[in-house]
Amino acid sequence: xxKTGKIYVAxxxxxxxxxxxxxxxxxxxxxxxxxxxxxxxLIDQRAVADFFKKEKPEYVILAAAKVGGIIxxxxxxADFIYENLQVQNNVIxxxxxxxxxxxxFLGSTCIYPKNAPQPMGEDCLMTSxxxxxxxxxAVAKIAGIKMCESYNIQYxxxxxxxxxxxxxxxxxxxxxxxxxxxxxxxxxxxLAKLLSEKKYDAVLKDLKRDTMxxxxxxxxxxxxxxxxxxxxxxxxxxxxxxxxxxxADACVFLMQNINATDLYPDSNELRNTHINIGSGxxxxxxxxxxxxxxxVGFEGELYFNTQKPDGTMxxxxxxxxLHNLGWKHKVELEDGLKIMYAWYLNQ
Numbered sequence: 001x002x003k004t005g006k007i008y009v010a011x012x013x014x015x016x017x018x019x020x021x022x023x024x025x026x027x028x029x030x031x032x033x034x035x036x037x038x039x040x041x042l043i044d045q046r047a048v049a050d051f052f053k054k055e056k057p058e059y060v061i062l063a064a065a066k067v068g069g070i071i072x073x074x075x076x077x078a079d080f081i082y083e084n085l086q087v088q089n090n091v092i093x094x095x096x097x098x099x100x101x102x103x104x105f106l107g108s109t110c111i112y113p114k115n116a117p118q119p120m121g122e123d124c125l126m127t128s129x130x131x132x133x134x135x136x137x138a139v140a141k142i143a144g145i146k147m148c149e150s151y152n153i154q155y156x157x158x159x160x161x162x163x164x165x166x167x168x169x170x171x172x173x174x175x176x177x178x179x180x181x182x183x184x185x186x187x188x189x190x191l192a193k194l195l196s197e198k199k200y201d202a203v204l205k206d207l208k209r210d211t212m213x214x215x216x217x218x219x220x221x222x223x224x225x226x227x228x229x230x231x232x233x234x235x236x237x238x239x240x241x242x243x244x245x246x247x248a249d250a251c252v253f254l255m256q257n258i259n260a261t262d263l264y265p266d267s268n269e270l271r272n273t274h275i276n277i278g279s280g281x282x283x284x285x286x287x288x289x290x291x292x293x294x295x296v297g298f299e300g301e302l303y304f305n306t307q308k309p310d311g312t313m314x315x316x317x318x319x320x321x322l323h324n325l326g327w328k329h330k331v332e333l334e335d336g337l338k339i340m341y342a343w344y345l346n347q
Contacts, residue, residue, distance in 0.1 A: 008033040008057035011064030019248035048090040072178040073134040081136035088144040107141035119318035165278035169244030193298040195226035232308035235286030243336035278317035
């Protein structure tokens, strides 16, 4: 990837996209092309076609997606499959039409079966049923992988797919109704700490509410009080987490050093060319909650609501392929959590 090449980063304001832009700038890539949703709606086929025709990016990093936690995924199933398919179809196809030199498509490790062997290698894709709550999103991301592979086979494109584990970091989504587990956990425990310290002005500012009556009514829906924070499930499921800036570094490393043909298997059938990006380490939700509680400094109780779903019990990636390509993560979870919480406090 040439330093002067025009690089389009789709989703540049999101958790991963913003970290990728930061990483590219740090490595001397200055010809970056970024558009907000208001400037370019990636669901709009004509708008995307016109954008590619006008701007002619040489490289594309597709980090734009509709994402959310277990509640959002299970509630807005149609939105998740439709919007993600539309974005992928439009950007990947126009990248082919306009001769993009290399494209990196970002998916998610939720593509793997609910009962996939642990740790999950790339070759366990589509070997058994998916986790039901995020099935529409997972199907969309699997389609993105297959689209990249199919264009590579038929047209000789250079499209790479990467499947990151659970990510966290600056610019994450902290909305209690739609966020992933870790940012939601940080915010809930932080708000509980503020309540316990009677810092009501800070609570109102954080929640953008006018009265504590409104704030308490809202927080009650999420099991947050001055003495207790509710965590969904038993706390027994284990999850892997990767700091967003590590993820960005892996993406730029692959764009700089790896081509799609480097990932082709020895067999005649081109499958599972995607790359897991993860730490290869996991932690239980209970351990994660305790760690977050310690970092935030909350002294109240953690209540595990076993009437709520756990989701997949084990979800650990096998990053061997990525390691063999020459990249490993640098930021460990506790250090990354401290950085993320400090960032949140500054917002």
